[in-house]
Amino acid sequence: MKIAVCLKRVPDTEMRFAIAADGTSLDSAGLKYDISDFDGYAVEIALRLNEQQGPGEVVVVALGPDALQETLRKALSMGVDRGIHLQADPVPYDGFSIAQALASELAGQGFDLILFGRVATDTGNGMVGPMTAHLMDLPCVTAISRLEIAAGKGTAHRELEGATETVTFPLPAILTIDEGIARPRLPSLKGIMAAKKKPIESRPAALGPVRLTVDRLELPPERAGGRIVGEGPDAVPELVRLLHEEAKVL
Amino acid sequence: MADTFAFAEFRAGAFRKVAFETVSAARRAADATGGGTVTALAMGAPGLSAKAAELGRYGADRVIVVEHAELARYSPEVFAGTAAAQLKAGSYRAGFFSASAEGRDLAPRVAAALGQSLASDITSFEITADALTARHPVYVGKAIATLRLTGTPALVSLRPGAMVAVEQSRTAQVETAAPALDPASARVVVTELAQRPAARMDLGEAPVVISGGRGLKSAENFKLVEDLASAFGNAAVGATRAVTDDGWRPSSDQIGQTGRLVSPALYVAVGISGAIQHLAGMRTARVIVAINRDKDAPIFKVADYGIVGDLFEVVPPLIEAVKRARAEHQ
Amino acid sequence: MAFAGVDFYQMDGLLSEEERAVRDTVRAWVDEHLMPIIGDCYIEGRFPKQIIPGLAELGVLGANLPEEYGCAGLNNVAYGLIMQELERGDSGIRSFASVQGALVMYPIYSMGSEAQKKQWLPRLAAGQEIGCFGLTEPDYGSNPSGMITTAKETKDGWVLNGVKMWITNGSQATVSIIWAKTGAVDDPKSIRGFIVPTSTKGYAAKDQKGKLSLRASDTSEIHLEEVHLPKDAILPKSGGIKSPLSCLTQARYGISWGAIGAAMACYDEALQYSKQRVMFAKPIGATQIQQVRLADMLSEITKAQLLCLQLGRLKDAGTMTPQQVSLAKRNNVSMACDIAREARRLLGANGILAEYHSMRHMANLESVYTYEGTHDMHSLILGQEITGIAAF
Numbered sequence: 009m010k011i012a013v014c015l016k017r018v019p020d021t022e023m024r025f026a027i028a029a030d031g032t033s034l035d036s037a038g039l040k041y042d043i044s045d046f047d048g049y050a051v052e053i054a055l056r057l058n059e060q061q062g063p064g065e066v067v068v069v070a071l072g073p074d075a076l077q078e079t080l081r082k083a084l085s086m087g088v089d090r091g092i093h094l095q096a097d098p099v100p101y102d103g104f105s106i107a108q109a110l111a112s113e114l115a116g117q118g119f120d121l122i123l124f125g126r127v128a129t130d131t132g133n134g135m136v137g138p139m140t141a142h143l144m145d146l147p148c149v150t151a152i153s154r155l156e157i158a159a160g161k162g163t164a165h166r167e168l169e170g171a172t173e174t175v176t177f178p179l180p181a182i183l184t185i186d187e188g189i190a191r192p193r194l195p196s197l198k199g200i201m202a203a204k205k206k207p208i209e210s211r212p213a214a215l216g217p218v219r220l221t222v223d224r225l226e227l228p229p230e231r232a233g234g235r236i237v238g239e240g241p242d243a244v245p246e247l248v249r250l251l252h253e254e255a256k257v258l
Numbered sequence: 259m260a261d262t263f264a265f266a267e268f269r270a271g272a273f274r275k276v277a278f279e280t281v282s283a284a285r286r287a288a289d290a291t292g293g294g295t296v297t298a299l300a301m302g303a304p305g306l307s308a309k310a311a312e313l314g315r316y317g318a319d320r321v322i323v324v325e326h327a328e329l330a331r332y333s334p335e336v337f338a339g340t341a342a343a344q345l346k347a348g349s350y351r352a353g354f355f356s357a358s359a360e361g362r363d364l365a366p367r368v369a370a371a372l373g374q375s376l377a378s379d380i381t382s383f384e385i386t387a388d389a390l391t392a393r394h395p396v397y398v399g400k401a402i403a404t405l406r407l408t409g410t411p412a413l414v415s416l417r418p419g420a421m422v423a424v425e426q427s428r429t430a431q432v433e434t435a436a437p438a439l440d441p442a443s444a445r446v447v448v449t450e451l452a453q454r455p456a457a458r459m460d461l462g463e464a465p466v467v468i469s470g471g472r473g474l475k476s477a478e479n480f481k482l483v484e485d486l487a488s489a490f491g492n493a494a495v496g497a498t499r500a501v502t503d504d505g506w507r508p509s510s511d512q513i514g515q516t517g518r519l520v521s522p523a524l525y526v527a528v529g530i531s532g533a534i535q536h537l538a539g540m541r542t543a544r545v546i547v548a549i550n551r552d553k554d555a556p557i558f559k560v561a562d563y564g565i566v567g568d569l570f571e572v573v574p575p576l577i578e579a580v581k582r583a584r585a586e587h588q
Numbered sequence: 589m590a591f592a593g594v595d596f597y598q599m600d601g602l603l604s605e606e607e608r609a610v611r612d613t614v615r616a617w618v619d620e621h622l623m624p625i626i627g628d629c630y631i632e633g634r635f636p637k638q639i640i641p642g643l644a645e646l647g648v649l650g651a652n653l654p655e656e657y658g659c660a661g662l663n664n665v666a667y668g669l670i671m672q673e674l675e676r677g678d679s680g681i682r683s684f685a686s687v688q689g690a691l692v693m694y695p696i697y698s699m700g701s702e703a704q705k706k707q708w709l710p711r712l713a714a715g716q717e718i719g720c721f722g723l724t725e726p727d728y729g730s731n732p733s734g735m736i737t738t739a740k741e742t743k744d745g746w747v748l749n750g751v752k753m754w755i756t757n758g759s760q761a762t763v764s765i766i767w768a769k770t771g772a773v774d775d776p777k778s779i780r781g782f783i784v785p786t787s788t789k790g791y792a793a794k795d796q797k798g799k800l801s802l803r804a805s806d807t808s809e810i811h812l813e814e815v816h817l818p819k820d821a822i823l824p825k826s827g828g829i830k831s832p833l834s835c836l837t838q839a840r841y842g843i844s845w846g847a848i849g850a851a852m853a854c855y856d857e858a859l860q861y862s863k864q865r866v867m868f869a870k871p872i873g874a875t876q877i878q879q880v881r882l883a884d885m886l887s888e889i890t891k892a893q894l895l896c897l898q899l900g901r902l903k904d905a906g907t908m909t910p911q912q913v914s915l916a917k918r919n920n921v922s923m924a925c926d927i928a929r930e931a932r933r934l935l936g937a938n939g940i941l942a943e944y945h946s947m948r949h950m951a952n953l954e955s956v957y958t959y960e961g962t963h964d965m966h967s968l969i970l971g972q973e974i975t976g977i978a979a980f
Contacts, residue, residue, distance in 0.1 A: 021397045022590070034397075038598075078605045085609060101405070103366070104375040132396055133378040135366035138334075142370035147445040148334065150363045167510070168359040169460040173331070174450035181446075194617050197647030197660040197670075200609045220375040223391060224404040228541065231560050236553070240567035241575045247547065248579040250563055255545040257466070257524040258490075258583055554866045 009064040009120040009157070009179075011054040013088070014110055014140070015047035016099075017072045017079040018130040032222050033098075043079055046125025048192035050185040054123055055087045055193070057157060064120075065089050069113060071106060071213050073097035084203035085195035091206070094213035101131060101222050107139035108216030115144060124184045126151045134184065141182035149175050150184040260291035260351030260387070263411065265341055265364065266313055266321075267356055268302040269332075273309060275463055276356035276416075278316045278423035283416055284354045285317025285426070287385045291351055295319045298430070299344050301337055303330035307432060314430030316423050321430045328441035331448040332360050336441050338367035343438040345372060350411040352385060357415040358462070365415040377407045381420040381521075381542070390414065398515045399538040418462050419521045420542075461513065464494035467522045469513055469540070471498040473529020473550060473569055477506035482573045483528055489580040496520065498536050514539040529569045532557030549573065590619055591676065594852045596890050602897060603665065610666040614673040617646055622677040627942045629804040635680060636804065637760065644715030648674065648685055650693035657697070658710030665900035668845035672896075675846030676853045679952035680805030682846045687756045688712060690838035692719025695765050695781055698834065699825040704783060708763065720761035720793075722752040722784075722810055723832045729754070730965050732767070733776035733829045737812065739768035739822075746770075746822065748782065748790075748815040754959070758793045758808025761786050765823075766812065767832045781826035782817060790815035802955040837910045840960050841903060844916035847924040848892050850953055854924075854931035854946040855885040861935055861944075872934070881930050888923040895919065911973040918966035925953045 019039045026035040043051070051068065058064040068083040069092040070076055080091035094109055114122060122144075124137035134150070141148030153172075154165035162181060166173045195203070237243045237250065251258040264284035266277035281298050288294045298318040300306055302325065310321040324340055345353050345368065355365035357379040369376035377383075380392035381402075390412040396403045407414070461467060468490070470483040480495075487493035497507035499514050513520055515535040525543035530536060532548070532555055540546070541560055548561035549569050558564045565572050593615065600608060621642055629636045643649060652667035653659035662670075667689075675682035693712050696704055711717045728734045737750025748768055758764075764784045771778030784791060792811045799807060823831075859882055862873030872878050899916050902908040928950035932939040939946055957963050972978045 019397075021400055022592075025397065025400055027401065034401075078608075081605060082609060085613075101403075102375050103378075104369060107370065130397055132394070132398065133376075134362050135369070135376055135378055138363060138366040139370040139376075142338070142367050148367070149446055151359065166359070168451075169462050172452045173448050174452070175446060175448050177446045194620075194646070195609065195613050196645060197610055197613065197651055197662060197666075198655075200606055200613065201655070201661055203609075204606060219409045220377060220405055220407050222403050223406045225396070226402050226404070228395070228399065228402050231541070231546070231562065234546070234558065234560070234562040234564060236558065236564045236566055238565060240565070241571050243565045243567065244572060244575045244579050247563055247565055247576070248583050251524070251545070251547070252583055252587060255524070255562065257545050258580065258587070 009057060009061065010118060011057065011064065012067045012069055012114060012117070012119045012122045013047065013050045013054050013083070014122065014124050014136070015051065015068055015070045015079075015083065016044045016125070016128045016130070017041050017070060017076050018044040018128055027225050027227065032225050034225070041075070041079060043082060044125055044128045044130070046127060046129070046185060046187060048125070049187065049189050050123040050125050051083050051086055051088060052190040052192040053155060053185055054121070056190060057121070061157065067092060069094065069110065071096040071099045071109060077208055077210075080208055081203045082195065084206045084208075085199040086193055087199060089206060091208040093208055093210040095210060096213040096215060100215060100218045102218045102220035103131075103133050103135040104139055104220070105216040105218045107136050107143055109213040110136065110140045111143035112214040114140070120179050121157070122146070122180070122182045124182070126184045126186045137182055137184040144182070146180055146182045147177045148182040149177055151186045152183055153186045153189055155183070155189065259294040260288060261294040261348060262288045262296050263345055263348065263350045263353040264296060264298045264318065265353070265355045265361070266298045266300045267358060267360055268300050268306055268309075271305065273300070273312060274358070275423070276358045276361070276418045277313070279416060279418065279421055280354045280356050281313050281316040281318050282423040283383070283421050284352070285424070287352050287354070287383070290385050291387060294351070297322060297348060297350070299324070299341055301329050301340060301437070303327060307434065310432045311430050314428040315425050317426055317428055318430040319428060321432045323432055323434050324437050325434065326437055326441055329437065331451050332363075333441055333444045333448060334363055334367060334446050335444045336437050336439055337364055338371060339438040341368045342371035344435070345411060352390060352412040352414065355413070355415040357417050361415050365413065369413045372411065372413070374409045374411065374413050375407060377405050377412070377414045379417045380405070380414050381417050383414060385412070395542065399519060399541060417521060459492065459494040461494045461496055461511070461518050461520050464492060465522055466490045466493035466524045466526070467496050467513070467520055467540070467543070468493050468526045468528065469496035469498065469530060470501060470507075470528045471530030471536075472500050473531075474501070480506060482569070486526065486528070486573055486577050486580070489577045489584070491584060498530055498533070527557050527561070528573060530557055531555045532560065591615055591853070591856065594855060594886070594889050596886055597894065599893055599897060607663070607666045607669060610662060611669040611673060614646065614648065614670050615676070617642070618673055618677040622681060626678045626681070626804060627948070630678070630680075630948050631803070631942050633799070633803045635684065635760070635806050639681075640715045640718070643685065644713065649715060650689040650709065650713050652689070653693055653697050653709065653713070657705055658713040659693075664841070664903040665897065668842060668896055668900050671842035672845040672849035674849065676849035678804050679846065679850060679949070679956050680802045682842070682849070683756050683802065683805050686839045686842050686846070687721055688719055690842055691721035691835050692763070692765050694838045695823060695826070695831070695835050696783065699781060699823040699831060700783070701820070701824050703820070704823070708783065712763075717762045718757055718760050719763050719765065720755050720757040720808075721835065722755055722764050722766040724752060724754045726751060726753045730962060732832060733779070735767065735769065735779070736773050737766065737768040738773070739770045739780060739782060741770060742816075745816060745818040746782065748784070748812045748817065750812050752810040752812075754796070755793070755808050755810050757806055758810055759795045759806050761793070764791070764810065777828045779827070779829055779831065781823035781831055782821050783823065784815065784817060784821065788815050788817065801951045833910070836960060837913050840913045840917045841899065841908070843956060843960055844899065844913065844920045845896050847920040847953070847956060848889060848896060850949045851885070851889050851892065851924040851927040854928045854949050855882070855889060857945055858882065858885065858931035858934045861938075865936075878934055881934055885927045885930065888927060892920045892923055911969055914961065914966040914969040917961065918963055918970070921953065921956050922963055925950070925957055928953055
């Protein structure tokens with residue numbers, strides 16, 4: 009199958025996290041970037057589908073500055089065949105603007121599947137996949153936790169609150185991939201070397217107008233100093249009293 | 259005077275709690291912009307119209323009901339197409355969806371159909387004639403972004419539980435409409451909806467979450483957590499990653515950076531030390547209680563109330579005390 | 589939590605994209621496949637054989653040898669980073685990779701015939717053959733020129749006799765590179781290398797027991813009793829002590845990087861602990877004594893990193909000298925020993941448990957201090973280089 013995976017380069021915020029002086033973005037000093045977690049699952053699924061179903065092509069597509077190429081190369085070193093870098097610096101917050109750039113790039117290229125991660129770990133919106141699907145008039149299933157493809161059709165599981173949906177759809181389709189579906193493989197060192205020779209095309213992103221912007225980025229409010237109500241079982245009556253009278257949650 | 263729109267989620271014969279939150283938000287937005295009409299759209303199997311008037315209790319002036327035998331289950335193309343058509347048919351300042359599992363699938367499609375952007379998963383908003391600003395947790399809860407959305411209608415989806423549904427008396431006028439496209443033509447078909455055998459409430463909906471960590475020492479001891487949840491009556495049971503990795507609890511119970519993000523009114527952390535990746539999943543809870551025998555455990559820094567002690571000695575009397583308190587104050 | 593490395597002087601910016609990718613990949617592999625099992629392996633005194641296929645598939649065996657022989661074809665900085673990340677896990681695992689790559693595959697590559705290269709290198713890279721390097725003898729450690737293992741030429745080939753000791757991978761090896769004298773026992777110029785399949789009659793390997801260091805590694809004696817080899821078992825381009833020493837230079841280069849990995853592991857563990865461990869109502873990282881410890885560790889790691897990076901660039905440029913490697917091996921292993929010990933001390937009582945890594949590294953590094961040229965031998969190598977006078 010010819011599969012496109014749309015991925016996002018996101019900062020790794022486990023180690024360093026500070027807000028920049030301008031108050032609207034992260035302080036970039038010492039920030040490392042990587043493929044957004046859920047997009048990694050999507051890449052893995054794409055590679056596995058072609059491993060199981062016979063040879064095909066996997067292409068990764070992403071928006072970003074020049075430094076994005078290193079992230080695309082990581083996908084190439086996992087086994088992806090080629091990359092498409094849509095130049096955008098900065099990448100807008102507005103998912104609809106991004107979806108328009110992706111739809112414009114992907115249209116008419118004959119992909120059997122276009123995969124996204126369910127949600128990006130920086131912006132946490134999960135909207136670019138379904139928006140792109142609408143713009144391309146392709147069937148779309150989001151938040152897939154299990155996937156099977158056979159003879160031009162797909163079956164997927166989605167988790168709702170307290171229930172699991174089974175969904176069928178025809179190909180070509182756009183899918184967004186949830187966690188737990190597959191662990192992304194580590195690139196092998198030979199894969200890293202082979203990636204150097206794989207092509208990455210680079211061109212400006214045809215972004216749509218931007219209507220959603222970030223006014224401010226702040227740390228979450230420090231929870232006002234809590235208190236230790238007491239020690240051991242003797243503190244229980246006081247806790248229950250506070251929960252009822254003060255916090256009003258009981 | 260600005261009219262607003264709300265999509266009210268209906269499943270298994272009843273409106274979900276998030277439907278009331280959504281309508282309530284649309285009401286607040288209409289009132290904030292001069293007091294216009296709130297129109298709610300509900301879609302589902304026949305029988306839905308009998309319940310539609312409920313939405314008036316949360317501020318809907320009008321409820322458009324789309325009933326069809328094939329709409330017992332969510333169908334993305336039909337729901338999105340119908341919601342988009344209804345939004346286009348009126349002149350709405352803003353449209354509200356829930357960022358529930360269904361809403362997260364539905365809202366982006368509707369936005370794209372309207373050529374608008376979407377402020378998703380917001381925890382609060384302010385609206386004027388020209389702009390809507392909203393707050394949204396980013397970087398897995400490590401920061402809060404204040405977003406500005408322009409364009410009309412301004413489309414948003416609300417983080418479940420973040421904005422309380424406010425009751426008010428209103429008589430909603432119920433109208434029926436047809437789906438904008440024939441359900442039989444849908445390419446994506448839900449063939450099955452399997453309810454998970456849950457005696458418990460879902461983590462995302464429960465007003466109270468009781469969570470257990472390594473301090474419980476074994477899978478069997480989780481009974482204490484379950485009993486405390488039962489004592490509260492309206493609680494769901496969560497777990498830390500350490501405990502789900504070890505297989506004591508299913509991974510769908512995991513609360514944290516790579517698991518569920520919850521915003522309950524009350525979160526009780528039992529035997530949980532408070533690793534950063536766990537805090538990311540629950541720090542927006544309104545009230546946090548921690549029970550841990552280590553007074554230096556990081557969880558006490560975010561807890562509003564803490565008890566330092568052996569959870570095996572604290573939780574049993576707590577279960578009894580909660581049961582008594584509920585009986586007294588019911 | 590995933591290991592984040594130590595990079596106080598932003599050296600990541602001095603690495604190529606590919607070097608960073610290699611390092612990050614091996615780091616993630618160690619987190620996933622080695623860290624969960626290494627504590628138990630060390631206590632039980634066994635090398636985790638089950639990781640060999642994974643290591644091979646990752647491509648770390650002979651990683652700096654060419655692709656045409658089934659290897660990854662990486663440059664020497666990338667190779668060094670691999671050793672660093674493996675030893676961040678455990679010195680025994682890095683020893684396995686060093687032996688396989690630098691002491692078995694390298695001599696075949698640099699001194700073997702084309703037929704030997706084609707026969708052995710791809711299989712060694714794939715972990716289908718495990719190799720070991722037979723140089724050291726019970727009475728000839730620092731002075732390998734004095735070895736008494738002999739290889740007598742016969743009309744059909746060679747006959748080897750002798751004993752080798754302290755041989756890593758010895759008991760699990762399928763093939764051994766044995767160094768033996770073809771001439772008189774006092775003629776080091778007659779030292780030649782031989783490829784010896786370990787199934788050959790007369791070859792016996794026995795694990796050395798009772799080790800308190802490098803416990804997750806096989807260390808063996810090898811007995812060669814009338815081992816008959818065909819003519820083509822000899823490494824044709826080998827000759828003199830410089831042949832095995834050239835292999836050791838390769839291994840020592842990797843060890844210089846490896847020591848940094850062990851040091852980083854101990855420093856990171858000590859740092860995290862110092863922030864969490866509370867005593868006298870504050871974290872122990874708030875005390876001056878521990879801050880001085882941590883500052884000293886960071887300084888030594890940073891210096892060692894810059895040392896190795898330049899060493900690697902020289903190696904890639906083809907100008908690296910064995911004495912430059914001696915300086916790095918000596919310095920880096922010594923500083924890693926100190927850091928491991930100081931980290932162990934910072935960890936207090938917890939530091940004696942296998943659940944924590946520093947004491948395991950501390951014990952391992954004593955072997956690393958001694959093998960591949962003891963610390964003292966490297967002092968003399970440098971001394972001779974600097975003064976022109978041999979003081980051995």
